[in-house]
Amino acid sequence: MIWGCTTTSEVLLKTQLLPFVKKCFRTTKRCIIQDDSTPCHRAKKVRDFMKTEGVVQLTRSGNSPDLNQIENCWYLMSKRLIRHKLSSKQELINTIRKVWHEEINEKYLKTLIQFMPRRIKADIKVHG
Structure with missing residues (x-):
């Protein structure tokens, strides 16, 4: 992974992921995100943010x-x-x-x- 800086999850979610998801799924009201279930993707702050924004996280094994x-x-x-x-x-x-x-x-x-x-x-x- 390439990062030129460090960011908080909230900034990344609000400025990158959410606008991208809304752009890709503008024709539907339901969006499902698949991640690898690593702890950073399952943090309470991330789950709360996704729930507030109406994004469903698909739970799957990282293995x-x-x-x-x-x-x-x-x-x-x-x-x-x-x-x-x-x-x-x-x-x-x-x-x-x-x-x-x-x-x-x-x-x-x-x-x-x-x-x-x-x-x-x-x-x-x-x-x-």
Whole structure:
């Protein structure tokens, strides 16, 4: 994860997550957010904020990266970053943006979504 500063969860939720969610889901009144159930995502302050804003948090195990599509995105990103000899913070930022926009695009994300039923069936088969 790349952060150029430290922020409080409330600032991040109010200025980044909530506006993004409202923009993406402006045609529906119900929004569900999936996270990896880490303690920072389950803090009382975060839960209270989400409840106040009408956002439902989908509870799932953090030990199921195969069912969390963003893990595929981070894996692809790390594979692409390893290929580059980056010598500055700006080169890193530029490369991340390039990979995100050129490779982690709508087509890639749709492919991940299309394979989700197969992953769920495989997970159920293994874990019962």
